[in-house]
Each structure stands twice: as C-alpha cells, then as structure tokens.
Amino acid sequence: MLALAFGTLLLISSVLADPSISPSVQHEKRFHLPPGWAHVRRHELNSVLPLRFGLAQSNIHKLESFLNDVSHPESPNYGNHWSPAKVAETFAPSGESIRVVKDWLVGSGIDPGRLRLSPTKNWIKVNATVEEAERLLQTEYNVYSHDDTGTEHIACDAYHLPAHVSPHVELVTPSIHFDARLHKRGPAFSGPRERIGEPGVGLGPKFTGKISTLLTELENCDKQITPACLRALYGVLYTPLAANKNSYGIVEYTPQAFLQSDLDMFNKNFSKSLVGKSPKLVAIDGAVVQTNQTGFDFNGESNLDLQYGMNLVTSKQEVTLYQVGDLPQGASFNNLLDALDGSFCSFEGGDDPLNDGIYPDPLDGGFKGNPDCGIVKPANVISTSYGYNEPDLSPAYTARQCAEYAKLGLMGVTVLYSSGDNGVAGNGGLCQNPDGSQSRNGKIFNPGFPGGCPFITSVGATQVNPGAKVTDPEGACEQVIFSGGGWSNYFAIPEYQKTAVGRYLKDFPPPYPPSIWNSTGVSRAFPDLSANGANYVIAVAGEFGLVFGTSASSPVVGAILTLINDARLAIGKKPIGFINPTIYSPSFADGFHDIVMGGNRGCGTPGFNSTPGWDPVTGLGTPNFPKLLAKWLLLP
Numbered sequence: 238m239l240a241l242a243f244g245t246l247l248l249i250s251s252v253l254a255d256p257s258i259s260p261s262v263q264h265e266k267r268f269h270l271p272p273g274w275a276h277v278r279r280h281e282l283n284s285v286l287p288l289r290f291g292l293a294q295s296n297i298h299k300l301e302s303f304l305n306d307v308s309h310p311e312s313p314n315y316g317n318h319w320s321p322a323k324v325a326e327t328f329a330p331s332g333e334s335i336r337v338v339k340d341w342l343v344g345s346g347i348d349p350g351r352l353r354l355s356p357t358k359n360w361i362k363v364n365a366t367v368e369e370a371e372r373l374l375q376t377e378y379n380v381y382s383h384d385d386t387g388t389e390h391i392a393c394d395a396y397h398l399p400a401h402v403s404p405h406v407e408l409v410t411p412s413i414h415f416d417a418r419l420h421k422r423g424p425a426f427s428g429p430r431e432r433i434g435e436p437g438v439g440l441g442p443k444f445t446g447k448i449s450t451l452l453t454e455l456e457n458c459d460k461q462i463t464p465a466c467l468r469a470l471y472g473v474l475y476t477p478l479a480a481n482k483n484s485y486g487i488v489e490y491t492p493q494a495f496l497q498s499d500l501d502m503f504n505k506n507f508s509k510s511l512v513g514k515s516p517k518l519v520a521i522d523g524a525v526v527q528t529n530q531t532g533f534d535f536n537g538e539s540n541l542d543l544q545y546g547m548n549l550v551t552s553k554q555e556v557t558l559y560q561v562g563d564l565p566q567g568a569s570f571n572n573l574l575d576a577l578d579g580s581f582c583s584f585e586g587g588d589d590p591l592n593d594g595i596y597p598d599p600l601d602g603g604f605k606g607n608p609d610c611g612i613v614k615p616a617n618v619i620s621t622s623y624g625y626n627e628p629d630l631s632p633a634y635t636a637r638q639c640a641e642y643a644k645l646g647l648m649g650v651t652v653l654y655s656s657g658d659n660g661v662a663g664n665g666g667l668c669q670n671p672d673g674s675q676s677r678n679g680k681i682f683n684p685g686f687p688g689g690c691p692f693i694t695s696v697g698a699t700q701v702n703p704g705a706k707v708t709d710p711e712g713a714c715e716q717v718i719f720s721g722g723g724w725s726n727y728f729a730i731p732e733y734q735k736t737a738v739g740r741y742l743k744d745f746p747p748p749y750p751p752s753i754w755n756s757t758g759v760s761r762a763f764p765d766l767s768a769n770g771a772n773y774v775i776a777v778a779g780e781f782g783l784v785f786g787t788s789a790s791s792p793v794v795g796a797i798l799t800l801i802n803d804a805r806l807a808i809g810k811k812p813i814g815f816i817n818p819t820i821y822s823p824s825f826a827d828g829f830h831d832i833v834m835g836g837n838r839g840c841g842t843p844g845f846n847s848t849p850g851w852d853p854v855t856g857l858g859t860p861n862f863p864k865l866l867a868k869w870l871l872l873p
C-alpha cells in the first residue's frame with residue numbers, strides 16, 4: 238500500500254509535465270477469493286495477456302431520469318417508450334471515451350498499431366505482457382487454481398486507472414473477475430455455483446405435500462388458494478379485449494420445466510377452456526422443456542407459474558414461456574436479457590461464466606450455436622420467480638444487469654421479480670457475516686438481487702390469515718415462507734420511493750443496530766408490492782399439492798398487470814411499462830390493499846413489520862384490480 242501511495246505522488250508530480258496523466262484511482266477491487274480457488278504463484282512477467290478495456294456507456298448517469306420521463310404519471314412524456322434503436326444509440330460509448338482511453342494507452346508507451354477497437358465500439362483490446370499490464374493498471378497478476386477441476390485462472394485483487402480515464406472505462410479484463418470456464422469433470426456437473434434453475438439450491442416454491450380433496454369454496458381460501466380465491470381477493474373480473482396486441486412472458490431456467498399433463502390436470506378442475514393449451518415457447522440458447530427428470534423439484538416452479546399465470550389472464554390471452562439455457566450448462570438472467578435486447582449482448586463483453594451460461598457450450602450435449610442475441614421483442618410484462626443473494630454477485634455485475642432492466646423499462650416493458658422466501662435472510666436462509674461471507678448462522682440481513690435493483694418491480698408475499706375470510710385483510714406471509722424484503726447494500730434509493738420509505742423509517746424505525754441492516758436511508762428498499770403466496774393448489778407430477786412462496790406472487794401480479802395493459806391497448810394507449818414511479822405516486826395510494834399485519838423473520842430476528850403505508854415486507858400492499866384499472870385507464 239505504501240508503494241502505491243508513493244506511486245500516486247510520483248504521478249501527481251508528473252501531471253505538470255504531461256496533461257494526459259492524472260492521479261490514479263482504484264477502479265475495482267475484490268474482497269474475497271470465490272469458493273474453490275487457491276493462489277498458486279505470481280504470473281510470469283513476460284506472458285501475454287489479452288487486455289480488454291470495456292468502455293463506459295454514454296448517458297448512463299441519466300438512466301433514471303430518462304426512465305422517469307416515460308414512466309412518471311405526471312411526466313408529459315408518460316408512455317412515450319423508446320425504440321430498441323434509440324436505446325442502443327443513446328448508451329453506446331462516446332467518441333470521447335474511445336479517444337481518452339486510446340490516448341492514455343499510447344501515451345503510456347503502447348504502439349497505436351497494437352490497439353484494436355471492437356466492431357461494436359465497446360471494447361479496446363491490446364495484447365500486453367504481464368509487465369506492461371501491471372504497469373498500466375498498477376497491479377499484480379497471479380495464477381489461481383480451482384480445487385475441483387484444476388482449472389487455472391489469472392487474476393488480480395484490485396487495479397487502478399488514471400483519474401481522467403476511469404470515468405470512461407466500465408471494467409478491464411482479465412482483472413479481478415473469476416470468469417473462468419470450469420469444465421465438467423466426472424459424472425457430476427462441477428460448475429462454479431449451482432445453476433439458477435437447479436433443484437435444491439433453496440430457490441423455488443416450498444412444497445408441503447399432496448392434497449386429496451380440493452376445497453373450491455371461497456370460505457376455504459385460508460386453507461387452499463385457487464384461482465377463484467385470487468380473483469375474489471383482488472377483484473379480478475375481466476375478459477381480455479386486445480389479446481392479439483398484448484403479451485405476457487413467464488421466465489423459466491432449465492432444467493426447470495412444465496409438464497403438459499399437469500397443466501391439463503389443473504385446468505380440468507380450474508379452467509376447462511385451457512385444457513390442451515400450452516404456453517408459446519421461446520427457447521433461448523438451446524433451451525429444452527425437459528421431460529426426462531420430473532417431480533416437484535423439476536416441475537414445481539414452472540407448473541406453478543404457468544398454471545396461475547395462464548389461468549388469470551384467461552384462455553383468450555396467450556402466455557409466452559421464455560425457457561432459458563441448455564441442459565448441461567443452464568443459464569441466467571443475462572442470457573435472457575441478451576435474447577431480449579440485441580444491444581446488450583454485444584455490449585461490454587457480455588456474460589460472466591461464474592453466473593451465466595456461455596455459448597457455444599463446450600460440454601457434452603451442450604448447445605453449440607452462438608448465444609441468442611436480440612431474437613424476440615420482449616413481452617409487455619415479464620415475470621421471473623428466481624433470484625440471487627446480493628453478495629453472490631459483484632457490484633459491477635449487478636450494476637450492468639440492473640441498467641439493462643432500466644432499458645427494458647424505457648422500451649415499455651414491466652419486469653417483475655419475486656422478492657425471496659426467507660424474510661430478511663437470503664436464499665437458503667443464509668445471512669451475512671461481518672467479513673462479507675454468507676452462512677446460516679450469520680447475523681447480518683441479506684438482501685436479494687434483482688430485488689435491490691431500483692429498475693425492476695419486486696413482489697413480496699401475503700397470506701389469508703388462518704381462520705380469516707377472503708374478504709378480510711390479508712397479512713404478510715408467515716406460513717412456511719417469509720416475504721423477502723429490506724434494503725440493498727449496492728443500490729441507492731430511487732427518487733420514486735424516497736417519500737414512502739422515508740415515512741416508514743421515521744414512523745416505524747426498525748429496532749436493529751445499523752451493523753445488521755442498511756439503515757442509512759439512502760439505499761434502495763424492497764419489495765414494491767405483494768400478492769398472496771400461501772397454500773397454492775397446483776398440479777404436479779399427476780397429483781394436487783400445496784405450495785408457498787413469492788414464486789407464486791410474482792406471476793399473479795404479472796397476470797393482473799397484463800389485464801390492465803389489455804384495457805389500455807384496447808383503447809389505443811401504450812402498455813404501462815416500468816410501474817414503480819406510478820405505483821408510488823400519491824394518486825395510486827388507494828390502489829392497493831395496505832397490509833398491516835405480520836413480519837419477515839430471518840437471521841435470528843423477527844425481521845421487519847408490515848405497517849400502514851409502504852413497508853419492507855409487503856411493499857405498498859396487494860393489488861386492488863378495479864381501482865388500479867380505473868387509475869391506469871385515466872393516464873395518457
């Protein structure tokens with residue numbers, strides 16, 4: 238560290254002589270080695286590294302204001318969504334960024350003939366020796382090896398850029414990122430972490446067992462939730478009028494898959510007109526709706542999402558299934574986003590093999606094609622019931638992905654994510670430790686991602702309280718699962734929720750020390766709203782059973798918003814797009830059933846409480862469909 242400080246002083250003194258040199262600033266730093274990796278040796282100084290400088294997106298600091306401009310109900314541009322071309326053009330790196338980075342490299346002794354600009358103008362590349370790279374980035378490259386696979390990887394702990402260059406660079410590779418391809422060894426897939434669609438990773442709805450009798454009367458909604466219960470709870474009586482102009486997308490990650498026989502079994506009892514109907518499949522990156530492995534672990538999530546999503550929008554509205562990832566490798570959110578936005582896949586070098594699928598897939602039986610890139614126009618509403626814990630991912634990775642959700646919002650897409658099922662703890666009941674690691678006995682609240690991204694809509698879970706009627710106020714879900722909620726440690730609070738969250742913090746200050754939650758008041762809080770997540774009847778593997786989770790809440794809210802889009806499209810209006818600035822606006826306050834009972838236990842605490850107004854358990858509350866419909870029909 239001393240040496241670095243000394244280097245900085247030297248650089249400052251040379252600023253006078255050369256205006257292209259400025260004090261250096263730390264650009265990225267990694268705090269931990271990812272699990273499974275060990276240091277082997279210092280890298281050889283004369284080895285060659287394929288250095289790549291990912292250039293900063295133009296106008297990215299204006300993202301929130303651009304998004305507000307088309308999404309805030311009081312904005313004169315409400316609903317004037319952008320074309321994909323306008324999105325691509327607005328955020329492409331500027332000529333200035335290209336020039337500043339090139340000038341710095343050339344000024345540092347790299348011959349201009351060695352530099353290459355990628356065709357999409359997002360990357361500057363140079364083959365540099367380790368010695369050159371260490372000098373440019375004021376760092377040290379080391380070789381690491383993976384315990385399971387023996388794969389070697391080159392990385393550094395932190396790197397620096399001159400202060401005038403840093404704002405023009407998103408990231409440099411190879412650097413702190415452990416983006417190594419781990420190849421299959423032996424029979425079990427020894428991937429870097431469990432795939433997002435893999436059973437047994439603490440995701441997906443919770444199953445409490447088979448049921449032999451369906452209780453279809455509305456007085457039993459505290460024991461079994463059926464589509465009729467949800468229609469009664471939220472006042473959802475609506476027949477689509479503009480289905481051919483509308484779209485609703487539900488996302489599933491391979492190997493999760495629906496079974497047609499289960500959809501038919503469900504629909505025989507709950508919606509005869511849907512019997513024999515399937516969602517419209519969009520298969521991304523060689524995806525298959527696999528049928529070799531069945532049972533709750535493989536079919537629970539997809540069956541739940543599709544049985545309720547398709548039922549609530551009725552047989553008149555087609556539902557699109559975005560099935561993502563091939564069988565051997567699977568995929569993650571970036572792979573879906575690549576398929577939805579062509580400018581995303583070609584930007585900043587794309588996906589991180591630690592978390593995302595990388596195609597062509599070298600694994601046996603893997604998808605050998607190029608990754609799908611901008612292949613479909615995104616649906617108007619997209620619901621996803623999968624998620625990470627925030628510390629599973631680096632801030633840079635989450636920032637890049639979160640910005641992409643804002644771009645979908647600019648294009649008029651509503652993006653919903655379930656908020657998690659472990660209250661203030663993360664997936665698998667994991668909480669954080671003071672050193673940033675996660676464990677079951679951790680004490681620090683563990684927010685989810687993308688729940689903490691301010692540009693998605695996060696959906697929490699409620700319940701019909703035991704013994705209560707369907708007309709009684711619901712409480713936060715406290716059976717089997719607890720609604721994910723709290724404060725992000727990565728993302729700042731967006732403008733739209735400052736008043737609501739500020740009021741909660743003032744009127745109901747949580748009784749916890751700032752060491753276990755982000756009490757700063759300046760970070761993004763979630764969820765945004767909620768819907769029932771307890772006692773859902775689903776058909777799975779040929780039997781009816783009960784499931785619990787925000788996994789259920791998200792597709793239900795998605796269906797309700799799809800019906801609102803239908804009503805707007807039928808009278809020539811635009812889809813509702815990114816809804817957060819609207820739902821937090823004062824005129825929408827009575828569009829929700831405020832939830833004031835129950836908490837979201839976790840990390841050895843009772844969690845936060847549901848209170849009047851917004852709260853970090855159930856957000857603004859559950860949808861009141863007739864009121865929301867009337868309000869959204871009044872907007873331009």
Ligand SMILES: *[C@@H]1O[C@H](CO)[C@@H](O)[C@H](O)[C@H]1NC(C)=O
Nearest residue numbers: 287351352353361362363364
């Ligand atoms: C770096 O070297 C590799 C291998 O020789 C070559 O394929 C690649 O084009 C080079 N890249 C640049 C930017 O010169």
Ligand SMILES: *[C@@H]1O[C@H](CO)[C@@H](O)[C@H](O)[C@H]1NC(C)=O
Nearest residue numbers: 448449450451452505506781
């Ligand atoms: C489903 O509906 C049929 C006919 O309406 C009924 O006979 C059957 O018992 C129902 N299934 C269950 C599990 O209740």
Ligand SMILES: *[C@@H]1O[C@H](CO)[C@@H](O)[C@H](O)[C@H]1NC(C)=O
Nearest residue numbers: 525526527528529530564602
């Ligand atoms: C099922 O398994 C067989 C044999 O392993 C494989 O060839 C096939 O691709 C699989 N199909 C699906 C849909 O999972």
Ligand SMILES: *[C@@H]1O[C@H](CO)[C@@H](O)[C@H](O)[C@H]1NC(C)=O
Nearest residue numbers: 725726727728729755759760
């Ligand atoms: C709390 O959140 C803010 C904003 O996202 C962040 O800057 C800060 O580092 C977080 N605090 C902790 C202790 O992580």
